[in-house]
Amino acid sequence: MASVQGTIGRDSDLASIGAFLDSADPRMSALLIEGEAGIGKSWLWRETSRMADERGYRVLASQPTESESGIGFAGLIDLLGSWVDETTDLPEPQRLALDAALTRTSSDSAFGPGAVAVAVLGVLRMLARSAPTMVAIDDPQWLDTPTRQALGFALRRLEAEPIRVVLARRTDWRPDALVEHLEVTRLPVPPLSLGATYQLLRARLGVTLARPALVRVHQTSAGNPFFSLELARTWVDRGGVADVGHLPVPERLGDLLRSRLDDLPEGTRRVLLLAAAMSTPSVKDLARATGRPVERDIARAERAGIIDSRGETVRFTHPLMAATVYDGSTAAERRMVHRELADIVEDSEERARHLALTPPVPDETLAEVLDVAASRVAGRGATDVAAIFAQRALEFTVPGDLDAAFRRATAAGELALAAGDRSRARVLFESAVADAPPGPSRAEAFRWLAELSTPLGHGLALCDRALSEAGPDAAVASRIHRTRGAIAYFLGDVPVAERHARLGVELAEHSGDDQALGMAIAELAHWTYCGGGGVRRDLFERAMALDGSAGAASPRSHLAKVVMDNDGHVEARGLLTILLEETMETGDLHSASTHLFHLAELDVWAGDWPSAIEHAEESLQLRQHLDQPGAPLYVEAKARACLGDVDRARRVAEAGLAEARRAEDVVFCMQNLHVLGFVELSLGNHEAAQARLGEATELMRPRWSREFGDCHMVPDEIEALVALGELARADDLAEWMDEVARATGRAWTLATSARSRALIQAARNDLGSADATLERALAAHERLPMPFELGRTLLARGIVQRRLKRRAAARETLERALAIFEDLGASLWADRARSEVARLGVRSGAQAGLTPVEQRIAALVAQGRTNGEIAAKLSLSRKTVEANLSRTYRKLGVRSRAELAATASSTHGSTT
Template sequence: MPELRGRDAELDAARRALGEHGALLLTGPAGIGRTALAGALAAAAERDGQLVLRCAPAPEERELPWAALGDLLGGRPLDALAPSRRDALRAALLHHRSPADGEGRLALRRAVLDLLLALRGEHGAVLVVLDGVAWLDPPSAAALRFALRRAVGQGVRVLATRRTGEDACRFELPELRLGPLSPAALAELLADRYGRLPVPVLGGIQRAALGNPGTALDLAASTRPDGTAHRFGGPTVRQPASAAELLAAARGARPEEARALARQVLGQSRSGVLRARAHLVLARAAAVEQGLAGAVDLLAAGLAEAPAQSREQGELLRWVAEHHLRAGQLPLALAQAEAAAGHRRADPAAPALLARVRAALGDPGGAAEALAAAPPGPERALAALALGEPGPALRTEGDEALALRITAHALAGEAVTALALARRLADLLAWQGDPLPGTSRLDALLAVAVAELTGGSAERARRLALRAAAGWAAAGDRWHRAEALAVAGEAALLLGTAAANAAAVEDLEAAGRLPRADRFGRRARALLAEARVTQGDHAVARQLVGAVPQSTDEPATVRARALALAGLGQAREAVALLRAAADRQRGDGRQRLELARTLLALGSVERRLRHRTGARVALGQAHALCAAAAAAPLLARVAEELARLDQSADGPLLTATEQRIAGLAADGATNREVAAALFVSVKTVEGTLSRVYRKLGVRSRAALVRALPVARQG
């Protein structure tokens, strides 16, 4: 095991995580020192008088039921446990026998929990160390997940390790990723083991090891013919790993580490398969650091070297399609995605990508067909979201899928869950040294913005979404930038001020420059129409939703169509449309917040018609739905509309936009000055004043000054 050198910062971070969360997952590539750091933390816990329970399963032990649990708890007295629980645990530990039914499994898992808490009571504190959590046998992993979820925070802590790229056995723990050691720390490590090395050899080891202590020790050992004397043949250091092993180490590594490993492969291998993989690693690293433009040539180079019909060719085709999708080149993306999905050795993610592209191009039938061929996983769940189905994303597991789950819960109207997962994601990013709001994980940034939009703060949602949009713009990613701008625009629309409404129009128009016919694209267009209504551009709003078939019952589109109709003087038709939509949405529990938005629109139109009772009923129902779901931003908008209703009387009634424009005009502002103050066009001001004149029965600004106080009371 490599000595612990150069890990003071990680050791402090790990102690803080265990102290604050009671749980920590150490990750990193092979040889990086996960076991050494876990050992140092365990030794410190033992010095403090804590009981340390350890297991370090090997890959071949994963098929041995209850092996890991036996390593942890074997030999511990079980007499204090309830008889049924004691018998179930004893059968597992001594005879490797699993319970026959659900009741027996529950008894065994409760026994593990009871034993951990009993040991806590005896020793004051317990640290459970799972060194190699990916290789826990499934029965032990299930029992430990059950027990540790309940015991952590009650004097029991858990410390797990996992190699980059391995499964975490569904243990969802705060993660601390170990990066490379500094050259000075590597030099100290090698000196501890081998004494002072010649400078040329030490330099060669440092360059080849890329900061990995295990690799450095293997390299140093390979240059020693025996264990007593240093007899180095020169500065050349033999590589300790094959090209395939280097590529395996590159998977999941930081971009700079992955790039160095892949370049080693290109320098030492003539295999088309391995060289294609190396180009793919380089392309991924370039996409992270330089944006999509930096990956184009590398993907092309990989395709040029990949053998025909090889798995590598299939994976590269999928990545080329992903590149075109993110660049907003949808026809090219479709051609490449179809080639990737039809490849003899297609990448597993290719059918889901094809579904997303087809949905964006307005082919829901083709998208559903491709989705049916996609295997379960995050990519399939993402494609299902594009078709408006959050179910698969809600069922994804693991910290890697947190951003996806947040979006799915928000889409399902589950504001509390979405916000709780967002806070957990923020905590994980902080412990990984990549905290919000400056995180490099733009997908995480947008997911937190979506959660804030649903149940937190519209202002914070907008700030985070705009930051994500700027990051994706810098990377040349039009696809994700459009999604971030749509979230920013919706947040601005919820804020409701004139400046915010103008910002919403700007954001949503920018999002719409990438034409998409999937759920996202249709919703963004509908939101833009709604934002145009707030500015009095009713004809433009109607034109925006006019391209969508009248038969559509998507909530956002129906609302925008109704609000545009109301603004054009067809308020009764708008009420009928909104009532029918609300009746449909009441039957779907996942559309609670969409129903609240529809009722808000209905209440607003009813209020303008001076149907106070109908308006109050609709707004009261919307208020109750938002309060029950803890949807704070939407709840605030409903409360504002209720306040307007309470202030209204029986006189002529102007909309909020009409009141603002008429008020400025009555105060002596010119049409151009009104437009500048409210961030609207001069044409909008002219059209709005014409409607105000008709409603109030006046023909001049002098008459408007006299009539406006009465209208404001109404």
């Protein structure tokens, strides 16, 4: 039951909470209890948990404190510690990661934060299947970073589950990202009325204030119940004079709380400071820290209403009390307290946390304590905390111990990188190489710096320096060559990338590391394809036999990308779907983001632009701290451009271009420039289109000229050039495309190069040749599952046929293009096709009521084709085929496929 004093003045708030919990909406939603410090948020939060429990909810609750915010997964232990045994069906990698995070087991294996995040998602789904579930957090600003990241990952992916999220937070804290994606019910906690304040003081303190005193308390506290109680308690402590106005009452709550502390002996204040600095203070630990019994101090603090001790546990009566005690001490006092606590706490992680809050004093023993804690915490997946501990270990290292300094700087750098802090990682690796002697270890640190270099071009010199120091260490040299090759690829220099990949393979052959050799061979196969060498299945098969992992750099991932770029869309989608499932199961979110990005590219090419946007946004969320953040931006921008959302497409592509320029990433500069040019082309702004597309082409052509891969900007530039009358450059680019098409035989290159050539022929009024060339393009399209490209080729041919005075054929071709554009949602291109159809005028004839698409569908029905077969034949969706059939039945007055077939057969001759 709710306490009597708690319910005073809160009936409407409790009613709102009840309505939230009783909502029939099955989707996940959130309740945000907001108010100033001391207003009663925590009490309402506890009441929400109690009411949820009474309604059959499974309540996962956490009340983090500031002193716990530096402990990895402290909040997760609160939330899931008592429920995790009910989720035995988790995949083993997730179960092991979760057990490690919750300190239920210890393991020599290290788990990444992604593995824990995926495990949390699995746990919440399983719990929600058996009962409605509530995640309740009081003061979420104090959640430790690993818990916040894991919980945020899970909550963003839970939509249909019966889960309620309840957060109680102060209004002066920024909105919480944990619930920003949810439907949020806000419950601002109002101040108490004068009458409610009177009832509160009477119920809680057993005092009845005279009206002048009550009014002064209410006015000074502004109806804040905690402040009101403190003011009234001061009134009682000072003798209960009739008018609080006669007392020197502080106007601010902080001043009032500090005055309460000032009334206590110095020794008691010292005990309270120790308690405020600890995550879980106990009487035993406080006695050890002070070196004397502390029971009398605890009793004094309890009588003053500052703490509440039950058994061996000591807790502050309100978070404000702990904050006042801690913040009221000097920085020197706090450092001293943490240093003393580091000597008495037993848990290695807790000890490291206290050491991390003290000034570093060179001490190898303490540095080793931090080393051990960093390793332990990293093993649990809390890389943010581990990175802090590792850096502090470096700061505790004895000057002159260069080996230890190098080892700790590189370890801290790798942990900072794993935590997503690339800037700090760069500083730490620079520290590592500063005083280290030349050799393979320092070469490896230089390689890390090369991978972190911005702009990318700086990494080439760092790789060269690393190679000069690698010496005979084949494994290190192989990794350096592979890094240099990858940098060269993103700088657009494919021949150099291929050369270094080959050297990486040769060195990896001697390293004895099968996985490294497999990745090196896969990279060689990838860069070879980009250089025009085709899909080297032999190399990929060898690589996958050595390394069957699912990571972003694995042979299977490289194969999926190459197959995708070579028009093998069905095979690539199957590979990427499996890779995504595997990496999500193990929590390899870096790799999952890459697989999602490539799926988004496939979605764009397949014309499923809403899915492309969804996949791109999800990829971007997963790679917030990763390299190449601009990659998903270009895919999202292209999808939005195809849908006609040109303003948003421009904004997203400009952001991606700015990021790519900053990094000197030529690949994604080209891609974002392509999107910006395509936007202008779609709008008919040919001069602006050519400026963007020409820049993209000029970045690509000098060093990446034998295979187009996923770089699709050249046909678009040719179209813009033709519209501008710049046929000489258009001819030059078309000849390049023809040459690559003949060499590779790729369907995309054959189809788009033929369309480009036909546009030039039509511009020169060679309409017969243009029509024949477009016929060849359409033949290539039969092998290309890219309906939007097909629609563009049909549009071009329809215009040529109109100019040839072949009106019936032109109408059929243009309306087929229009149907494709409408089916895809390509609004700007549908408008263009519609205007071309309108130029043909009104049809005549027996079936003038049927569009050419409807006529073709009717003819295929007459041939006995199914709707699925018709959709595949005409590159339409089944839904579009069914809609056209319904209209055809209505127009012809038939009711069945048999009647339609008979009618179509009898009139077919008059429609050609």
